[in-house]
Amino acid sequence: MEVQVMEDILGKNDAQAAENQKVFAAHHIFALNLIGSPGSGKTTLLERTIAKLKGDLRIAVIEGDLFTNKDADRIAAHDAPVIQINTSGGCHLDAVMVAEAMQKLDLDALDLVIIENVGNLVCPAEFNIGEDQKAVVLSITEGDDKPLKYPLIFKESAAAVLNKIDILSYTNFDMESAEHDIHCLSPEISLFKTSCIKGDGLDAWCSWLKNAVAEKRK
Amino acid sequence: MEVQVMEDILGKNDAQAAENQKVFAAHHIFALNLIGSPGSGKTTLLERTIAKLKGDLRIAVIEGDLFTNKDADRIAAHDAPVIQINTSGGCHLDAVMVAEAMQKLDLDALDLVIIENVGNLVCPAEFNIGEDQKAVVLSITEGDDKPLKYPLIFKESAAAVLNKIDILSYTNFDMESAEHDIHCLSPEISLFKTSCIKGDGLDAWCSWLKNAVAEKRK
Numbered sequence: 321m322e323v324q325v326m327e328d329i330l331g332k333n334d335a336q337a338a339e340n341q342k343v344f345a346a347h348h349i350f351a352l353n354l355i356g357s358p359g360s361g362k363t364t365l366l367e368r369t370i371a372k373l374k375g376d377l378r379i380a381v382i383e384g385d386l387f388t389n390k391d392a393d394r395i396a397a398h399d400a401p402v403i404q405i406n407t408s409g410g411c412h413l414d415a416v417m418v419a420e421a422m423q424k425l426d427l428d429a430l431d432l433v434i435i436e437n438v439g440n441l442v443c444p445a446e447f448n449i450g451e452d453q454k455a456v457v458l459s460i461t462e463g464d465d466k467p468l469k470y471p472l473i474f475k476e477s478a479a480a481v482l483n484k485i486d487i488l489s490y491t492n493f494d495m496e497s498a499e500h501d502i503h504c505l506s507p508e509i510s511l512f513k514t515s516c517i518k519g520d521g522l523d524a525w526c527s528w529l530k531n532a533v534a535e536k537r538k
Numbered sequence: 539m540e541v542q543v544m545e546d547i548l549g550k551n552d553a554q555a556a557e558n559q560k561v562f563a564a565h566h567i568f569a570l571n572l573i574g575s576p577g578s579g580k581t582t583l584l585e586r587t588i589a590k591l592k593g594d595l596r597i598a599v600i601e602g603d604l605f606t607n608k609d610a611d612r613i614a615a616h617d618a619p620v621i622q623i624n625t626s627g628g629c630h631l632d633a634v635m636v637a638e639a640m641q642k643l644d645l646d647a648l649d650l651v652i653i654e655n656v657g658n659l660v661c662p663a664e665f666n667i668g669e670d671q672k673a674v675v676l677s678i679t680e681g682d683d684k685p686l687k688y689p690l691i692f693k694e695s696a697a698a699v700l701n702k703i704d705i706l707s708y709t710n711f712d713m714e715s716a717e718h719d720i721h722c723l724s725p726e727i728s729l730f731k732t733s734c735i736k737g738d739g740l741d742a743w744c745s746w747l748k749n750a751v752a753e754k755r756k
Binding site: 466 | 603687690710
């Protein structure tokens with residue numbers, strides 16, 4: 321019975337995710353589901369991305385958090401539309417939550433919607449929320465063993481961002497080993513090495529986003 | 539109905555957790571549930587703790603991971619008994635998994651069992667597994683906003699370990715703010731600042747464990 325209920329939950333979620341995807345497609349919006357551990361740097365990456373791209377793309381953010389509005393406040397300071405979802409302790413966003421947030425956005429006025437999921441490398445990987453693609457952010461301070469320890473999110477993602485490379489030399493992170501493992505899990509993945517604090521690697525990441533938006537407009 | 543099933547799952551888990559706790563108590567073992575994000579440094583903390591305490595305490599580790607044995611191999615290299623639990627993608631340990639692992643340990647020959655939960659700051663906080671206490675490990679590279687963003691685990695924990703302080707000066711982590719927030723969430727919590735790489739702060743942490751074991755023996 322418990323398995324049946326889990327299938328019902330996933331089935332309902334997938335149906336709503338398909339609806340969300342249709343709505344994004346009707347508005348020619350590229351929707352990205354951004355996933356990573358607590359403190360991997362998702363929100364800082366978003367802040368830098370918005371600052372770099374706001375002349376080129378019309379961007380909105382949907383922020384998933386357990387309780388607080390801290391991240392949404394940071395995005396709002398960059399003059400981008402932002403909708404906060406509080407999961408009240410729930411460990412991932414689901415498609416119904418995202419559908420409600422989408423209703424509060426002026427979708428006709430957007431090219432790119434980035435949905436920052438709850439800080440968690442496990443559960444968010446299991447739930448589609450209507451995105452075109454997933455991207456995973458891994459801070460190099462988390463260790464080079466993490467791709468093999470949390471393989472699903474790397475398999476599911478179209479892009480992986482290895483963040484905080486400015487402090488690489490103060491850690492024992494083996495970049496070659498991490499890259500190897502990520503490419504074993506996902507040969508086609510686009511890999512970016514960034515320091516959101518120093519600005520390194522952000523141009524390549526932003527080009528990837530611009531290409532994804534251009535593809536969606538075709 | 540979904541709520542009912544969730545209550546059933548939690549109810550069954552709590553019943554098994556109470557059983558596990560009785561077994562630990564009968565053997566005068568202090569059992570610690572160690573929780574933190576991927577890459578917070580839980581396994582390295584365990585390696586250093588075992589190295590420091592193995593003359594004083596008989597320690598075993600139960601390792602929770604999604605798929606791999608990487609962490610268990612690291613513990614085994616320190617000559618401590620270690621049992622690996624693979625959750626096959628599950629985002630937290632539960633009391634039934636821990637009960638099975640306990641059967642593989644010689645409980646008469648142990649003082650301290652540390653259970654390293656799956657790397658996740660959300661779901662493990664919600665499931666008791668038969669521990670005496672929870673401890674949370676937060677890497678300072680994750681950011682000082684994390685206690686308020688993930689409050690449950692800080693409220694539930696008897697100890698908090700702020701790890702990787704050797705690279706504090708390369709981050710924008712505000713120690714005063716983090717300590718303030720942690721003490722607001724949990725006024726009685728024991729707080730440790732450690733660098734598992736350099737060895738800082740480990741004596742205080744190990745003293746806390748030794749006291750906890752001594753209390754359990756009374």
